[in-house]
Amino acid sequence: MTTSAPSLPATAKSVQWTTVGKPADILSFNEATPLPTVTGSNVLVKVHAAAVNPVDWKLMKGGVPRFLMPSVKVPGVDIAGTVVAVGPKAGKRVQIGDQVMVLLTIFQSGGLAEYTLVDESLVAKKPERWSFEQAASMPLATMTVWQALVDYGKLKKGSKVLINGASGGTGTVAVQLAKALGAYVVGVCSGSNAQMVKDLGADEIVDYRTTDATEKFTNQDFDIVFDAATTGDQFWAKRHTLMKPSGNLVLIVPKDNVTDTPFHLLYAGACVASKKATSFLQRGPGYHLILTERNGVELEEAVNVLVEAKADPTIDSVYEFTLPSVLAAFDKSISGRAKGKIVVKIH
Known part of the structure; x- marks a missing residue:
C-alpha cells in the first residue's frame, strides 16, 4: 500500500520538451503537470533544487532514440528534496519526510519539476551539512x-x-x-x-x-x-x-x-x-x-567520504524556477565557463 504525506497537490509545475533541438527552441513551462502515481518500489520526491548538466542539453540533440525516453521529457538528472510518498514495495531505505539526493536515469522524467518519481534504489540521504542547493549539485x-x-x-x-x-x-x-x-x-x-x-x-x-x-x-x-x-x-x-x-x-x-x-x-x-x-x-x-551508473548506496558512500573530509560542493550559480531563468542556466552550461555546478532552486 502506498503511503503519502497529507495534502499533496493534483498537479505541479515542470519544464519539459517533446522534440529535439536547442533548449531555447524546445523547452516549455507546464503549470499543471499531473502528479505521477506512486507504485512498486518508487518514491515521490518534492524537489527543492535541481542541477543543470551538459547531459541535459546533449540529450536534446537526438542521439539517444526518443522511444527510449518519455514522450514528454523533463530535463535534469540531479535533484535534492524531501520524500512525500512511498510505494508499496519501497520503504526499506527511506521514509516520508527524509531529505534525499538522487541521480536520475536519462530514460525517465527528470528533475526540473516540483515533484519527481524515482526508484528507491537511486536515493541517497542528504547530509545535514549541505543545503538542498549544494546536495542537488552533487549526485x-x-x-x-x-x-x-x-x-x-x-x-x-x-x-x-x-x-x-x-x-x-x-x-x-x-x-x-x-x-x-x-x-x-x-x-x-x-x-x-x-x-x-x-x-x-x-x-x-x-x-x-x-x-x-x-x-x-x-x-x-x-x-x-x-x-x-x-x-x-x-x-x-x-x-x-x-x-x-x-x-x-x-x-x-x-x-x-x-x-x-x-x-x-x-x-x-x-x-x-x-x-x-x-x-x-x-x-x-x-x-x-565511461557512462555513469546509478546507485543510491554507492552515491551515499562517496558523499560520506566528501562530508568526512569537509569537502563541500562548489556552486557556480543558482537560478530561479522560471522558464527565462532556466534557459539562462542552460546557456551558462553550454558556454562551458561555469566554475563549479549550476543549480535551479525549485521550492
Missing part, C-alpha cells in the same frame, strides 16, 4: 568521479592523479574526492581559476593556456589521468610517457557529435572499442570512456 559529479577514480582508475592512497578540467563542475569534485582518498593531485585549469582549485586541495596546478601537461610530465608520472573537459586525444597520444604502464586514462566527454544521431553513437562506441583493444595488445595504460 552526477560525485558518482562520475567515484566510478572514474575508484572503479576504473583503481585509485589508492598515494596514487598520483592528473585532473584535466579541474575547475569545472565535475573537476572540482574530482580534486576533492581524490584528495580525500589520499592521492597526490595535479589540476589542469586556467590561471584565473588556479587559486580556487588549489584551495580545493590540488597539490600542483598546470595552467593549460601557458603549459602543455603532456610535455611537462614525461617520466610516466601518473597512475590516473582523469579528463573531465575534453575527449582526451592529447593524453592518449602521449600515454606512454605521461602514465605508468599500469595507469588508466578515464574520460567522460565523447566527441561533440556523438549525440547527434544513433549512427554517431554507434561509431563512437566502435572507436572506444578500438582504443581499448590497442591498450590490451600493447600492455599499456588502460583506456576508459
Whole structure:
C-alpha cells in the first residue's frame, strides 16, 4: 500500500520538451503537470533544487532514440528534496519526510519539476551539512568521479592523479574526492581559476593556456589521468610517457557529435572499442570512456567520504524556477565557463 504525506497537490509545475533541438527552441513551462502515481518500489520526491548538466542539453540533440525516453521529457538528472510518498514495495531505505539526493536515469522524467518519481534504489540521504542547493549539485559529479577514480582508475592512497578540467563542475569534485582518498593531485585549469582549485586541495596546478601537461610530465608520472573537459586525444597520444604502464586514462566527454544521431553513437562506441583493444595488445595504460551508473548506496558512500573530509560542493550559480531563468542556466552550461555546478532552486 502506498503511503503519502497529507495534502499533496493534483498537479505541479515542470519544464519539459517533446522534440529535439536547442533548449531555447524546445523547452516549455507546464503549470499543471499531473502528479505521477506512486507504485512498486518508487518514491515521490518534492524537489527543492535541481542541477543543470551538459547531459541535459546533449540529450536534446537526438542521439539517444526518443522511444527510449518519455514522450514528454523533463530535463535534469540531479535533484535534492524531501520524500512525500512511498510505494508499496519501497520503504526499506527511506521514509516520508527524509531529505534525499538522487541521480536520475536519462530514460525517465527528470528533475526540473516540483515533484519527481524515482526508484528507491537511486536515493541517497542528504547530509545535514549541505543545503538542498549544494546536495542537488552533487549526485552526477560525485558518482562520475567515484566510478572514474575508484572503479576504473583503481585509485589508492598515494596514487598520483592528473585532473584535466579541474575547475569545472565535475573537476572540482574530482580534486576533492581524490584528495580525500589520499592521492597526490595535479589540476589542469586556467590561471584565473588556479587559486580556487588549489584551495580545493590540488597539490600542483598546470595552467593549460601557458603549459602543455603532456610535455611537462614525461617520466610516466601518473597512475590516473582523469579528463573531465575534453575527449582526451592529447593524453592518449602521449600515454606512454605521461602514465605508468599500469595507469588508466578515464574520460567522460565523447566527441561533440556523438549525440547527434544513433549512427554517431554507434561509431563512437566502435572507436572506444578500438582504443581499448590497442591498450590490451600493447600492455599499456588502460583506456576508459565511461557512462555513469546509478546507485543510491554507492552515491551515499562517496558523499560520506566528501562530508568526512569537509569537502563541500562548489556552486557556480543558482537560478530561479522560471522558464527565462532556466534557459539562462542552460546557456551558462553550454558556454562551458561555469566554475563549479549550476543549480535551479525549485521550492
